[in-house]
Amino acid sequence: MAVRGAGAPILAGMVIVVVLVVALVLIGAGQWYLWRRLVRDVSRPGGRWRRAGTVLAVVLPVLSFGALLGGRVLPMAAERWLAWPGYLWLPVMLYLVLALAVGELVRPVLLRWPRRRAAEPAAVAVPVAASAGSGPADPADPTGAAETTAGTTAGEPERGREPVDASRRLFVSRAVAVAAGGVAAGVVGNGAYGVLRGPRVKQVTVPLAKLPRAAHGYRIAVVSDIHLGPILGRGHTRRIVDTINATQPDLIAVVGDLVDGSVPDLGPAARPLADLRARDGAFFVTGNHEYFSGAAPWVEFVRELGVHPLENDRTELPYFDLAGVNDIAGTAEGHGPDYARALGDRDRARASVLLAHQPVTIHDTVKWGVDLQLSGHTHGGQLWPGNYLAELANPTVAGLERYGDTQLYVTRGAGAWGPPVRVGAPSDITVITLASKAA
Known part of the structure; x- marks a missing residue:
């Protein structure tokens, strides 16, 4: 057991190195x-744009790697300078590549697109010498030459197969580049606006077989992946708190990934959480x-703000058990x-709700007879087509699904990690309304 524990950091380090190498490539x-x-x-070679573009092609990815690694080696103040250009370049690069890839399909068509031709000139007589020793081809032609129409001479390029000239190729390249940009x-831009304006409220009803009639309509506001950091700060937290409070929930669940930094750096940005209001509190x-x-x-800081941490722990509310791992x-x-510590001695006749950041824990949750697990972590993929990659690592990427007798709800989260951009996965705060089957 000791050997395994000692080797875990080395294995984790190797995984990080492999990921970084793949990312670099x-x-x-x-x-x-x-x-x-x-x-x-x-x-054109030597032109002003070529020099400037080449410099940008080097500087922008350097800024991106600086932003990704800055939190580990730079103070937050310096990281903020790198974060905006460095993080934003990543989604811009992604969608430029995807748009240009589509452009590769269009480019050949544009290059060979028929152009309007000038009016064809009248046929011009071109003398063609007769074969040696054959004499005049036409007695009426004393020169011994034959007339043929221009455009039929052997060796002329077939119509529709003329070579593409350089100016046309340049025009097509510029047109595709402008369209991709x-x-x-x-x-x-639209994805960044969606993050910076704050999450929208999503309403979901979840029936629980063990929920008593008196708890029918109980409302839990679920928020995850706020990701306070060098870009998303106190204003982001304030928008989230105001949005949650406006729903007037009975309980608030903050399901992990609150921050990307230390308490000294981001404590002030998280302080508005002290204003969260719900009848049964925030967890x-x-x-x-x-x-x-x-x-x-x-954990200690959020406790000071009045938000109750559930560290492998459980609290018995009037109508159901609320646990967290x-x-x-x-x-x-x-x-x-630690499921045994959080759930081991509870009364299984009561309904139960579990807070667990990563949806991949659902299979352990099923074994402990939990009725509903609330999770985040996936961001819904955050940047399309990232949702397909998220599906490879998570049983559920977003929404409500059933696993045996346990239901799993995964929120897309209220913030964004890295680039403050979401595409195809809008941020949300979900209000879960519990429904009693006895009602």
Whole structure:
């Protein structure tokens, strides 16, 4: 057991290195492709745009890696300077590559698109010498030559197969580049607006067989993945708190990934959580990102704000049991999920709701007879087509699904990690309305 524990950090380090290498290769290949299509193919050698574009092709990915690694090596003040350009370039690069890939299908058509031709000139007589020793081909033609129409001489290119001239190729490259840039700017701009304006409220009704009639209509506001950091700060928290309070819930569940940084750096940004209001209070469980900067200080900080941490713990509310388990990321520190501690001695005749950041824990939750698990973590994929990758690692990416006698609800989250952009996965705060089958 000790050997396994000692090897875990090494294995985790190796995984991080592999991920970084793969990311470097993919970003490098993407940058080369973008430079080729957006700089080389649309500019003339030695021109001002080619020089500027080449510099940007180097600087922008460097800023992106600086933003990704900055939180581990730079103070928050410096990280903020890198975050906006570095993080925003990642989705811009993604959608530029996707748009240009579609452009590759259109490019050959545009290059061969028939152009309007000038009016054909009248046929011109061209003398063709007769074969040696054959004599005049036509007695009426004393020169011994024959007339033929221009355009039928052997060796002339067939109509429709003329070579593409350089100016046309340049025009097509520029047209595709401008169209791809417009698409990427529109998609990323709209996705950023969706994050910065704050999450919208989503209403979901969940029937629970064990819920008593008196609890019919009980409302839980579920918020996850707020991701306070170098971009999303106090104003983001305030919007979320005001939105939750406006729904007038009976209980509030903050299901992990509250922050991307330490308490000294982000404590002021999280302070509006002290204003959360619900009849039965607000509760918190850790997400994987809390462990990147130290989960224990954040647990104590949210407790000071009046939000109750559930660290592998349970509270018995009047109508059901509410439990919470630590995130899987805490396992390396000896503070991972402990279902026995949270649920071992409870009365299974009562309805139960479990807060667990990652939906992948649902299979353990089913074994403990929980009625409903509330999770986040996936962001719904955040950036399409990231939802397809999220499906490979999570049993449910977003929404409500049933696993045996247990139901799992996964919220897309209220913030964004890295780029403050969402495409195809809008942020949300979900109000879960519990329904009693006895009502």
